[in-house]
Amino acid sequence: MPESQEPEGAIAGTGAGGAMDLAVSEATTLEKGPDGTGPQDRPRSLWSDAWRDLRRNPVFIISALVIVFLVVISLWPSLIASQNPLKCDLSKAQEGSQPGHPFGFDGQGCDVYTRTVYGARTSVTVGVCATLGVAILGSVLGGLAGFFGGFSDSILSRTTDIFFAIPVVLGGLVLLSVVTSSTVWPVIGFMVLLGWPQISRIARGSVITAKQNDYVQAARALGASNSRLLLRHIAPNAVAPVIVVATIALGTYISLEATLSYLGVGLKPPTVSWGIDISAASAYIRNAPHMLLWPAGALAVTVLAFIMLGDAVRDALDPKLR
Amino acid sequence: MGRYVVRRLLQMIPVFIGSTLLIFLMVNVMGDPIAGLCGDKQCDAATSAQLKKEFGLDKPVWQQYLTYMGHVFTGDFGTAFNGQKVTELMATAFPVTIRLTIVAILIEIVVGITLGVITGLKRGRPVDTSVLLLSLVVISVPTFVTGLLLQLLLGVEWGWIKPSVSTDAGFGELIVPGLVLASVSLAYVTRLTRTSIAENRRSDYVRTAVAKGLPRQRVIVRHLLRNSLIPVVTFIGTDIGALMGGAIVTERIFNIHGVGYQLYQGILRQNTQTVVGFVTVLVLVFLVANLLVDLLYAVLDPRIRYA
Numbered sequence: 001m002p003e004s005q006e007p008e009g010a011i012a013g014t015g016a017g018g019a020m021d022l023a024v025s026e027a028t029t030l031e032k033g034p035d036g037t038g039p040q041d042r043p044r045s046l047w048s049d050a051w052r053d054l055r056r057n058p059v060f061i062i063s064a065l066v067i068v069f070l071v072v073i074s075l076w077p078s079l080i081a082s083q084n085p086l087k088c089d090l091s092k093a094q095e096g097s098q099p100g101h102p103f104g105f106d107g108q109g110c111d112v113y114t115r116t117v118y119g120a121r122t123s124v125t126v127g128v129c130a131t132l133g134v135a136i137l138g139s140v141l142g143g144l145a146g147f148f149g150g151f152s153d154s155i156l157s158r159t160t161d162i163f164f165a166i167p168v169v170l171g172g173l174v175l176l177s178v179v180t181s182s183t184v185w186p187v188i189g190f191m192v193l194l195g196w197p198q199i200s201r202i203a204r205g206s207v208i209t210a211k212q213n214d215y216v217q218a219a220r221a222l223g224a225s226n227s228r229l230l231l232r233h234i235a236p237n238a239v240a241p242v243i244v245v246a247t248i249a250l251g252t253y254i255s256l257e258a259t260l261s262y263l264g265v266g267l268k269p270p271t272v273s274w275g276i277d278i279s280a281a282s283a284y285i286r287n288a289p290h291m292l293l294w295p296a297g298a299l300a301v302t303v304l305a306f307i308m309l310g311d312a313v314r315d316a317l318d319p320k321l322r
Numbered sequence: 323m324g325r326y327v328v329r330r331l332l333q334m335i336p337v338f339i340g341s342t343l344l345i346f347l348m349v350n351v352m353g354d355p356i357a358g359l360c361g362d363k364q365c366d367a368a369t370s371a372q373l374k375k376e377f378g379l380d381k382p383v384w385q386q387y388l389t390y391m392g393h394v395f396t397g398d399f400g401t402a403f404n405g406q407k408v409t410e411l412m413a414t415a416f417p418v419t420i421r422l423t424i425v426a427i428l429i430e431i432v433v434g435i436t437l438g439v440i441t442g443l444k445r446g447r448p449v450d451t452s453v454l455l456l457s458l459v460v461i462s463v464p465t466f467v468t469g470l471l472l473q474l475l476l477g478v479e480w481g482w483i484k485p486s487v488s489t490d491a492g493f494g495e496l497i498v499p500g501l502v503l504a505s506v507s508l509a510y511v512t513r514l515t516r517t518s519i520a521e522n523r524r525s526d527y528v529r530t531a532v533a534k535g536l537p538r539q540r541v542i543v544r545h546l547l548r549n550s551l552i553p554v555v556t557f558i559g560t561d562i563g564a565l566m567g568g569a570i571v572t573e574r575i576f577n578i579h580g581v582g583y584q585l586y587q588g589i590l591r592q593n594t595q596t597v598v599g600f601v602t603v604l605v606l607v608f609l610v611a612n613l614l615v616d617l618l619y620a621v622l623d624p625r626i627r628y629a
Contacts, residue, residue, distance in 0.1 A: 162340035164560075165605045167567025173589045174348045174597065255464045259571060262466045263586070278467060285474050296467045304462035311458075 046240070050316035060312035066305040074121035081117035085110065085272045106281060106291045115272055116294050122273040123302060126184050126191075127254040133192035134253075135246045138199025143238070145200070146207035147230055156204070160197035168194055169259060176265040187266050191253050202245050206238040213237070244314040251306030258299055274299045323620075330616065334609045341605045342598075346387050349594045390598065399599035408599040411584055416603070419580035421493060422572070423565050425500030426507075430558060434508045438515020438554070439547060445520050454516075457509035465568070469502040469575040486577035496578075503572040507561050514557055518550035525549075551622055559615030563608025 054060045073080060088110035098104070104112050145156040171194050179186040210216065216233050224233070260266030261275025262282070269276055274295040281291035381389075393400060399408035441450040460468070476498060477485030487495045522528065523546060531541045570582035577583075581600055588596035 158336055158340065161337045162344060165337060165341040165563070165608050166345060166601070167564060167604065169570055170567050170585060170601065170604075171345075171348065173570065173586065174345070177589050251462065255462070258464050259466055262464075263571065263574070278470075282466075282470050285470060286478055289474065292467075292470065296463070296471075300459070300463045300467070303464075304458060307458060307462055 046317065050313070053316040054312060057312050057316070059308050060316075063305040063308040063312065066301065067309060070120050070124055070302060070305070073117055074124040077118045077121060081114045083111055083114045085115045085118040086270060104288070104290045106277065106288075108280075112277075112291060112294050115277055116274070116298050118272040119274040119277060119295060119298065120302070122184060122267065122271060123254045123257065123299065126188055126257045127250045127302075127306070129184075129188045130191035130195065130253040131246050131250040133188065134195040134199050134249065135242060137192060138196040139203040139239070139242050141196065142200030142203030143207045143230065143235070146204035147211060147226070147234065149208075153204070156200065160201050163194060163197040166194070168256065169263070172256070172260045173263060173265055176260060179265075182268040182271050184267060184271065187257055187260065191256065195249065195253070198249065199242060199245060202241050203238065206241045207234055210234045210238040240317040244310055244317060247310035247313055248307050251303040251310070254299070254306070255303050327613075327617070330613050334613070338605060338609060342391070342602050343387060345601045345605075346390070346598055347383065349597050350383055394599075394602060399602075400595040408595050411596060412600065412603065415579065415581045415584045415600075418578060419566055419569055419573070419582065422496050422500055422503060422569055422578065422580060423562065425493060425496045426504035426565050427558065427562065429501055429504045430508050430511050430561070434511030435515050435547075435551075435554065437512045439519055439542065441512065442516040442519025442523065442550075443542070445516075450516075453512065457512050460505050460509040465502060465506060466571045466575060468505050469499075469572055472498055472502055473575060499572050499576045499578060502575070503565055503569055507557075507565070510557060511554060514554050515550065518553055519546060522546055522550045548622060552619060555618055555622065556615055559611050559618070560608075562611040563604060566607060567604050 088108045089105075106112050106115065141156060145153040172190055175190050175193075176186060211229075211234055216229060219229055219233050257266055257273070258275030258278060261273055262279040264279070266275055267273045277295040278292055278299070281288070281295070285292055390400070397409070399412070401407055437453055441453045444450050473485050476482045483498050484495065487499060527549070528541060528546055531545045536545075566581060568582075569578075569580060570586055572578070573580050573582035574586060581604070584596060585600050587593070588600070
């Protein structure tokens, strides 16, 4: 792909900033060479190169630690919260922080700390399942359309256009307003239904770029079947942008779940969710802001962690941006 | 140019039909509109059947859709089940939301692009890092939390603004709600402008402009900014539709009686005519805004010519 090689030369040749950056990066590679971080002569793959970059990136380390922590407490919330999130004492409603209950109590007298810890499970489940669904559906549809082109491609492009024209929150309100189930699955199903066009558009573009590469043409000339071309040659080289967008989308899905719960159509009690708790606390915000701040803070940190992880992965996978 | 516009208008037709059909189907799934008419009680079978016939709900969905669209193109968006014309509801709701959207877009353009240019030029400096960090925080905090917190701080604790907006909803009252509505997009605009500026700063034409001895101000505004704005303009253009649709949350927090409020009420009361009518207009706004953005490209970048 001649296009991708050109900018590097151009950057090196232009203003002082570019030359400086290049010099700095050269200096660091030279520095790293001798201390045995990897033999210089063996070509590294995009993935091992990205991994080497990520391990040194503080943003990646911090966000990855936060995410690991979240996953652990959503699997075993009782590790750090010994009480029952559904056991509430009305006589303690809206009370502030006290020993054993660091975050105070909510409007129903439930322990805010316990509910915040248990809420992680819902958010992580919704985020991970919705992202997996969207990524699989979107990349299969987008990838196939990009690979085969022609009529199916036009149909898919027009279909994504249609989905983009409908505001997401609005679609959620309409579709989820009839749902009476209190599980997370309708919300996840809705996100997959309205979210796949975003990924499919990216997967399509990325497959179209990858299929023009010489090695794909060579494999085709050697008689490789379409499925082999797609799985062995195109997919590994086209999946990076999908991973990046999916990671960032994971954060936005968690945020979307909270927004829908705030509007009263997302999750419903007795499910413990940050969105439900924030929504309930918004009525008492003047008297007891702590009820809103703790779950909202947890939500913000979670979303931030996924977005920063996505940012770090993108920087590592896209050497052009460096 | 003329031919390009015609082609784009033709391309809009299938998207318009598809989106409105999709929302029509979704609203149909939403439940029996007649049930909403009888309030909390069950309708008796005879009344229900008669009402269905009256509203044409006994016909198949595709036929209902065609009839509805036929009416829409003669300017008749139907009647809400409380007897009010949907067009009347629109006449009161859209001006409010349009004002809110204008405030939000202006904030995005002025604050977002300014911050983007500053951070793009000072890449890696403390001001860049702090704005970048702040933009990440703004993106991560959901809009309704930002809205509730600003309402609490500015409206209740410090008393700078009224916590809820009056029915007139003048521009002055809409500044804080507009900021809330714009917040996430504002962060994206800043980041987009920053990346774009930082990329183009090293380009040949900027070096040439500097070498010609042009004043710094002129290089930045006329050469660098103009060429860096294309992705930003695309984003803001697609954002107009999203802002008007996303105003549901903001309008709910600040009690603004605009499009989002009417839609929310329409969905809660299963008022299908209102929902479909408002969404149809929103889809049109989205499509037209996208078309205008494509035409703006030629203004920003003279190399782009439409045959």
